[in-house]
Amino acid sequence: MQASTVDEVRGFNRFYTRVLGLLRPQLVGSAYGLTEARVLFELAHTDQIAVTELRRALDLDAGYLSRTLSRFIADGLVDREASATDGRRQNVRLTDAGQAAFAELDSLQADAIDRLVDPLDKDQRSDLVSAMGRIRRVLDDQQPAPGLVLRSPEPGDLGWVVERHGARYAAEYGWGVDFEALVAGIVADYGSHRDAQREAAWIAELDGERVGCVFCTASDTPDTAQLRLLLVEARARGAGVGTRLVDECLRFARRAGYARIMLWTNDVLLAARRIYQRAGFQLDRSEPHTNFGSGLVGEYWSRDL
Secondary structure, three states: OOHHHHHHHHHHHHHHHHHHHHOOHHHHOOOOOHHHHHHHHHHHOOOOEEHHHHHHHHOOOHHHHHHHHHHHHHOOOEEEEEOOOOOOOEEEEEOHHHHHHHHHHHHHHHHHHHHHHOOOOHHHHHHHHHHHHHHHHHHOOOOOOOOEEEEOOOOOHHHHHHHHHHHHHHHHHOOOHHHHHHHHHHHHHHHHHOOOOOOEEEEEEEOOEEEEEEEEEEOOOOOEEEEEEEEEOHHHOOOOHHHHHHHHHHHHHHHOOOOEEEEEEEOOOHHHHHHHHHOOOEEEEEEEEOOOOOOEEEEEEEEEO
């Protein structure tokens, strides 16, 4: 691992530990410490649980957990009883008083989080939640697969399409403002002159975060649609975003009455070309060009609908 990556992870860990310290139960006005709060949280989210399972779930020392549960039992927060199926196993559950104690703790922590994020505007809060989700998906293989949603563009989305195309292709292929200007022209024409019966666009979201787009527009040939501006962010690769976008574009083109669909791409866009091939597109012709850089080969692909 590169030293810069190690330093960044360490720096983030120090920062995040400091932030979490502000949310520790005793610091937000609760009578319980962090481990006690974890026990209450786990018990509050199950009817009853075996002590051995609780210990595994929380990864706690058996003696420490036993002492914590004994205090909770003495305070009337927890009931403990032998398992009906195995007398050697002890089950625990929160009492009504325990549920009330957890509800108070949960409210205090929610208030602390509200104070933490209160200075942030709506977009900053969305960025924060999205970043947290990305970290969990990358580092936790137990996380469920992210939810993929395709939707129509909303205010702000068309500008995002232009910005992400410009930034992504500059970073990955060195393409300059000429390419971004081309994208801006396509998007502006779509926004200003779209035929709603014959043209459409989709924004792909993973867990509420924009990660891709595609457009279906009319072409110079009346019975032929054109697939344009397919984009999938690097962090969403492997989640089937590109395939879903292309499939949605094909379905719309069929419903709109087109007999054929075509697209223009470049030979260096290998991932996109694989998606097109899997979707049944065939390469019609190639031609070199220097619109965005040297040594580029433009490709025209099409298929029947």
